[in-house]
Amino acid sequence: MKRSSQRTLTTHVGSLPRPEALIDVNRARLDGEAYDEQGYPRVLSDAVAGICRQQAECGVDVINDGEFGKATRGSIEYGSWQSYAFERLTGWEYGQEGMAPGLAIRRDRQKFADFYRDEVRMTNAPLPPAARPPIFTGPIKYRGQELIARDVANLKAALGKVKAEEAFMTAVAPGSFARRQNQHYATEEEYLFAVSEAMREEYQAIVDAGFVLQLDDPGLPDSWDMTNPEPSVEEYRKWARVRVEALNQAIRGLPEDRIRYHICWGSWHGPHTTDLPLRHIVELLLEVGAGAYSIEAGNARHEHEWKVWQETKLPDGKVLIPGVVSHATNVVEHPELVADRIVRFAGVVGRENVIAGTDCGLGGRIHPQLVWAKLQTLVDGARLASRQLWG
Numbered sequence: 001m002k003r004s005s006q007r008t009l010t011t012h013v014g015s016l017p018r019p020e021a022l023i024d025v026n027r028a029r030l031d032g033e034a035y036d037e038q039g040y041p042r043v044l045s046d047a048v049a050g051i052c053r054q055q056a057e058c059g060v061d062v063i064n065d066g067e068f069g070k071a072t073r074g075s076i077e078y079g080s081w082q083s084y085a086f087e088r089l090t091g092w093e094y095g096q097e098g099m100a101p102g103l104a105i106r107r108d109r110q111k112f113a114d115f116y117r118d119e120v121r122m123t124n125a126p127l128p129p130a131a132r133p134p135i136f137t138g139p140i141k142y143r144g145q146e147l148i149a150r151d152v153a154n155l156k157a158a159l160g161k162v163k164a165e166e167a168f169m170t171a172v173a174p175g176s177f178a179r180r181q182n183q184h185y186a187t188e189e190e191y192l193f194a195v196s197e198a199m200r201e202e203y204q205a206i207v208d209a210g211f212v213l214q215l216d217d218p219g220l221p222d223s224w225d226m227t228n229p230e231p232s233v234e235e236y237r238k239w240a241r242v243r244v245e246a247l248n249q250a251i252r253g254l255p256e257d258r259i260r261y262h263i264c265w266g267s268w269h270g271p272h273t274t275d276l277p278l279r280h281i282v283e284l285l286l287e288v289g290a291g292a293y294s295i296e297a298g299n300a301r302h303e304h305e306w307k308v309w310q311e312t313k314l315p316d317g318k319v320l321i322p323g324v325v326s327h328a329t330n331v332v333e334h335p336e337l338v339a340d341r342i343v344r345f346a347g348v349v350g351r352e353n354v355i356a357g358t359d360c361g362l363g364g365r366i367h368p369q370l371v372w373a374k375l376q377t378l379v380d381g382a383r384l385a386s387r388q389l390w391g
Helices: 020-030 040-058 083-088 107-111 113-123 145-159 188-208 219-226 233-250 282-287 303-311 335-349 368-390
Strands: 092-094 134-136 166-172 212-216 259-262 292-295 319-325
Touching: 020 040, 040 145, 040 368, 083 145, 107 113, 107 219, 145 166, 145 188, 166 188, 188 212, 188 233, 219 233, 233 282, 259 319, 282 292, 303 335, 319 335, 319 368, 335 368
Parallel strands: 166 212, 212 259, 259 292, 292 319
Antiparallel strands: 092 134
């Protein structure tokens, strides 16, 4: 994994805006409509080539495929950082129709129920349709070999035409994926470790391809808001530690310096007053066998948590990837603000241990024009910071 040895490197968390051609063919493909099956691989590979070119032209150092190979029904436009894995795993089937409880049980959504009700009314947004949530009813095995090979091939081909410091690919962590209903395994822990062992094959494939593996695990801090009634911090830490153990089991033997680990607090546009403070889980974060840690640090609810690193030492040899631009606002940060955030972290953990990133994936969260404006201000801010830190 590249480090900021001569200047502050830049990256992002993963999801980027999909082109219309890819959205159209994915919609037809996933809705069971007629589409050009022979032409689909070309549409996907062209889209990956285009998004890699855009990242490189913007000046982003550590780039990816935009997560373009991950699309499921209900997330065609935005990609699917977690539910894409159903296509790559066995052992599940659709359950009974009914509202999936994930959003409704959040304590912030209960606390600000009027806000969310009015938001739907004012935007004329339709209510979510009744869902048939997937349920695991049999043994979980990995079956996504052809899909991950396709994603790897597309990114390798795209990288041959652009200049970038490094490339990464994302994959969902076991703890964030195994929040679905289990009707097969005797215990929750057995179920979790079955997901872990199955997803290990995808993690191995990404590292073997020469890419940095990014493990997406918003569930580590974010499940706190979905736990009712609110548990004690110690109860929650005990629950979360098992998820860390399952993840470490999945990446056993893989080189830490080829792995980065991402957490966030849900990423939706709305109140976040019930987020679990970083200080309560930072030790668990650092128990993950990764070489770099990607965290939210650019939005109004978590920017102050840079102070956590004054109290908690970043282990030697590790890298911190703080978000210095946020998807949570349409306001495009000023490059000098971005530079200030980078310099602040560099002063705490060391300039060579900081790669400037985003709070979370940008694709689908804000308008595509704003995505590129924010990535440009990320790059410009890193240049300003580099002048201060390296001269």
